[in-house]
Amino acid sequence: MQAVGRHDFLPTGVRQIVQARLARLSPSARTLLTAAAVLGPSATFERLCRVAGLTENEALTDLDDVLRAHFLREVESDDNARMPGAYLFVHDKIRDAVHAQAGEARRRVFHRRALEVLHAGTPPAAELAHHALEAGLAEPAVHFSLAAGDDAMRLLAARDALAHYGRPLPLAEGLGRPDLVMDLRARRGHAFASIELWAEAKAELEAALAGLPADQPGRRAGVLVDLALACFWLLDLAGVERHAAEALSLAEAAERGDLAASAIALLAVRVQAGEAIWARRRSASSAHLNAQPRSASRHQRLRCRRSRSRTTGSDDSTRRSKAVATRSAWPARRATRR
Numbered sequence: 001m002q003a004v005g006r007h008d009f010l011p012t013g014v015r016q017i018v019q020a021r022l023a024r025l026s027p028s029a030r031t032l033l034t035a036a037a038v039l040g041p042s043a044t045f046e047r048l049c050r051v052a053g054l055t056e057n058e059a060l061t062d063l064d065d066v067l068r069a070h071f072l073r074e075v076e077s078d079d080n081a082r083m084p085g086a087y088l089f090v091h092d093k094i095r096d097a098v099h100a101q102a103g104e105a106r107r108r109v110f111h112r113r114a115l116e117v118l119h120a121g122t123p124p125a126a127e128l129a130h131h132a133l134e135a136g137l138a139e140p141a142v143h144f145s146l147a148a149g150d151d152a153m154r155l156l157a158a159r160d161a162l163a164h165y166g167r168p169l170p171l172a173e174g175l176g177r178p179d180l181v182m183d184l185r186a187r188r189g190h191a192f193a194s195i196e197l198w199a200e201a202k203a204e205l206e207a208a209l210a211g212l213p214a215d216q217p218g219r220r221a222g223v224l225v226d227l228a229l230a231c232f233w234l235l236d237l238a239g240v241e242r243h244a245a246e247a248l249s250l251a252e253a254a255e256r257g258d259l260a261a262s263a264i265a266l267l268a269v270r271v272q273a274g275e276a277i278w279a280r281r282r283s284a285s286s287a288h289l290n291a292q293p294r295s296a297s298r299h300q301r302l303r304c305r306r307s308r309s310r311t312t313g314s315d316d317s318t319r320r321s322k323a324v325a326t327r328s329a330w331p332a333r334r335a336t337r338r
Contacts, residue, residue, distance in 0.1 A: 014093050015097045015101070018093075018094055018097035018098065019097070022098070025066065028058055028062050029062040029065045029066055031052045032059060032066060033066055033071055033072070033098050034052070034098060035047075035048050035110055035114075036072060036087055036098075037095045037098040037099040038099065038102075038110040038131075040095075040127075041088065042086065042114075042118060042123065042127065044085050044087070045063070045085070045087070047117050047118075048063070048087065050113065050117050051113045051117060052110075053113075071090065071098075072087045072089060073087070073088055073090050075088060107134065108134065108135050109135075111135040112135040114131045115131040115135060115137070124148070124151065125144050125145075125148040125150075126151065126152075128147075128148075129144035129145040129147070129148045129168075132144050132145075133145070138168075138172070138174065138175050141171055142168040142171055142172050142177075142180050142184070145165065145167060146184065146187065148164040149165040150187075152164060153187075153191060153194070156194075158194045158195045159195070161191045162191045165187045165188045166184075166188065169181065169185075172184060181211055182208045183208075185205075185211070186204070186208035186219075186223050186226075188204040189201045189202075189204035189205035189208060189223070189227075193230055196233070198230045198233045199230075201226070202234065205227040205230060208223050209223050209224065209227065217251075218254035218256050220246075220247075221254060221256060221259045222259060224244070224246050224250065224263075225243075225244070225263060225266070227243045228240050228247060228263070228266045231243060232266065232269065232270070232273070237270055240267075244264075244266040244267045247259060247263040247266075248260055248264060251263055
């Protein structure tokens, strides 16, 4: 949750109590606490010094003060879930209150410093994206958010990925970078499709396709394959045929055999699905023969039985078509990130 969200949910009483306790500390100790609130679980002593802009001697004295006042606690070396040597707030509400009272300008500066400090190591991309967003650094925020979303998708956490891809969208639009906007929307479409939210996936993929230049056939083909799959599950067979045919043409031009194979498979299942629909309609048109089997001619009864047989087969064909469409298109769905 971003800082603004945390502040909105912070009770007034809690904020007032924390502010009263903070008033007993020195200004430099409050600065150290603000750095700890910005860094979160990554708040080691060295990082606190750099983000707060304090010398080691100043920070040592201030650290003793905030530990005695029970604002922070030191992580023990046997705490496997935490970073040994880091300093954590004794309660998340205290951290939120300290972060809120720091003021917008100080928070932005401290988050920028935190990004610079952490980027020298190997922190999760989600942590870097958070600091870049809070610091108002548009391009790094988009870059790290894309990486964080990709990490979430590898962990099958599509809803987390959607949040990472969605937050920097206004920043990318403000930069006037249609390529970044397209990239974010294509990835959001892929994430929506992975959790079978087909209508949302289609909307994002269409927006991504509109921003993709014609001189990138491989990327357009990847988006079109995803879009054809979404159309299939939305029963838009005309859309399946249109997008898969275009994807096949572009994939061949880009020499992308994986995408071409997916497009061919989608075209094939579109034909199967069309045949299944035709069989259902034919069955419905002959349904009146079932009501009067005695008066019907032998030829009509045979035609009725054949129609029912085709309908049963069409149900199996439809199920097989859906399974084939999903399996065949899935390997190429990563192409939107290439």
